[in-house]
Amino acid sequence: MFKRLFWIGIGAAIGVMAVTKAQAYVKAHTPDKARQFLLGPDPENVTMKTMEGLIAEFNATRRAREAELNRQYADRAR
CATH class of the missing domain: 1.20.890 (cAMP-dependent Protein Kinase, Chain A)
Structure with missing residues (x-):
């Protein structure tokens, strides 16, 4: 490990x-x-902008998946 x-x-x-x-x-x-x-246009902050973009994309995907799972489980509970 x-x-x-x-x-x-x-x-x-x-x-x-x-x-x-x-x-x-x-x-x-x-x-x-x-x-x-x-x-x-701003080559000094490329790394930070890339990280911000990756984090934003991750969070958007995570929220969409959570909403999908919540809908699935809510439908099962009915």
């Missing part, structure tokens, strides 16, 4: 480092127009 958590943590850390390095490379080696196309 602990070995698995250790390797998951190592994989997550390597993934974060790879994304950070890739973003730094794109920022340093692309023209401004291409950078804005790839990273959006």
Whole structure:
């Protein structure tokens, strides 16, 4: 169990480092127009906007699934 958590943590850390390095490379080696196309108009907050979008999508999906399950169980209870 602990070995698995250790390797998951190592994989997550390597993934974060790879994304950070890739973003730094794109920022340093692309023209401004291409950078804005790839990273959006505010390249400093790409990570935060991505996380906010993922969390919002997760919450919307979770709420929809909860509502679906509540309807199913409410129909059974009748």
